[in-house]
Amino acid sequence: MTKGDMSKPQILVIDDEAQIRKFLRISLAAQGYRVLEAGTGGEGLALAGQARPDLLVLDLGLPDMDGKEVLQTLRLTSRVPVLVLSVRAGDGEKVLALDGGADDYVTKPFSIQEFLARVRVLLRRSVPCDQARTLIDCGPLRVDLACRRVTLNGEDIALTRKEYAVIAMLAGALDRVVTQQQLLRDIWGPTHVEDSHYLRVVIGHLRQKLGDDPTAPRFIVTEAGIGYRLRESPP
Incomplete structure (x- = not known):
């Protein structure tokens, strides 16, 4: 060529x-x-x-x-x-x-x-194609957006489609808060922006699979009344 x-x-x-x-x-x-x-x-x-x-x-x-x-x-x-x-x-x-x-x-x-x-x-x-990061590391947690793969300490984490979509969206806004409404609209659709229980269930499953204590989270932080944030540098 x-x-x-x-x-x-x-x-x-x-x-x-x-x-x-x-x-x-x-x-x-x-x-x-x-x-x-x-x-x-x-x-x-x-x-x-x-x-x-x-x-x-x-x-x-x-x-x-x-x-x-x-x-x-x-x-x-x-x-x-x-x-x-x-x-x-x-x-x-x-x-x-x-x-x-x-x-x-x-x-x-x-x-x-x-x-x-x-x-x-x-x-x-169209604007020039964005050079978004596709490989995101958060300490021992890695989110590979290109391969749709999540690993913890090098071990693959099996996620459902909704679980993957949530963590991928949080990883794409690393260390920034993503609102509940934004997550619900983009992942479940515009008719589900008030169905916050869907999101709470998925976040709970993600924390279980990542061994993340909700009272002292290493990875997924709850910003009360607003949304969630994925830590770039877990404690």
Whole structure:
């Protein structure tokens, strides 16, 4: 690949339909874009972390995880523009995706000219890809956002999806308070911002797995009435 090619915007397509990926690859390449492809959410998240594309095209019906979960995980570390491309045409799906961090939504079947126009708009609006930290150390606790892995003293900690999402979000704001409402909105969705008991249960499970005493926490600190903070330097 030449130096000139490397200057062209790079677009990551995450879709499990090989024919759709081929069609988009040909159409986008004809406009001068570099194209990466992934057939699963896990593969797409790994590529997004490694390649840091300028724009991401995301299908919601993936074989290993729902596209909204991919979007939720992506937004923990990245502001890359996301264009959802899905057969789900209901207003509810569109609202959930847009509230979850998508920048635009196109329904299949679609006009390729409209699709390319929306790609151009998102690329014009986008800022340079952020250089977010993906490996976060808090003493013996390590959160690897790129690999979705949490270790304590070098040993893997098995977490549920919600537990991982909470600790990843806290790690992304290391030593800064993340409000309960922000955690609930970004992880459970905008309709659950008052369901603080969901969050308390997950925080309790995290503390158990990390051996963290809630009365004298090493890692997850409760800021009463506000939210939670992950210590950068545990005592």
